Amino acid sequence: MERKTIQRQEIMDVLKNSYDHKTIKELCEALKDKNIGQATVYRTVNSLVLENKIRRIECPDGVHYDYRMDHYHFYCLDCHNIKDVFLDDSLIDKLLLNVHSNSNLDDIKYINLVFEGICDSCKGKGSYGVK
């Protein structure tokens, strides 16, 4: 997929202008007045991920997307919010070096990394696990 289409541009725009991390459903919702079919949203988002233009965030509550590739994410198991996690580049380098020396894998194209836990505001509530 290489062509610049209106749909592709609109989808990127929604992702760029979002402060949250949208799911496919939310993307469709945000684009509903633009008359873009959900099949197009799926196809476009998939190709953007393959091109390393956007990040796919695999969370327990489903898949979310982020238009930036320079950071990772934290998912709160209590409130289900996603927070950005910026890691030092040097640490990522060490990580890749470690993978290489321990497993002899040196051609890594993508890192799927999500931390799951309890965020600061939820820790105060002490409600995790309470039904």
Next chain:
Amino acid sequence: MERKTIQRQEIMDVLKNSYDHKTIKELCEALKDKNIGQATVYRTVNSLVLENKIRRIECPDGVHYDYRMDHYHFYCLDCHNIKDVFLDDSLIDKLLLNVHSNSNLDDIKYINLVFEGICDSCKGKGSYGVK
């Protein structure tokens, strides 16, 4: 979920004795002569993941499971095989410290980490991306 049932034991046994990283479908397949319903497999596996007894591996080709929690995984985008990746504990500690200092999150219960790339044997073939 706490009870020791035959089904729960059988499912753990299959995972323990597998060298690959089974999907739900493969688990059901391996258990088909044991007369265990797929709903039970789903329910049991989900609770085992929540209890941190097994690891959920989110790959582009679907979800796989590993009965060990002491390592991470690499997914080959070409041959779709999954390889174990052992990371130094000290590095994981640094990772968590980095998350804490950069994002103020210190209650992390689970790390979802999958490296995606081209494995050694596929690199030789040079067939990645060729249709």
Next chain:
DNA sequence: TTGTGTGCAAAGCATTTGCACGGCT
């Protein structure tokens, strides 16, 4: 023009759920 992208609707899968029954404790 030519082939790729799009929309729509339907198909395809993976996962969850309702319900009655069975088996741990």
Next chain:
DNA sequence: AGCCGTGCAAATGCTTTGCACACAA
């Protein structure tokens, strides 16, 4: 006995696909 876990089948939900048309190159 009481309740949780199980099996079955159906329901749900997410994602992909077939096809005809539209549009970027």
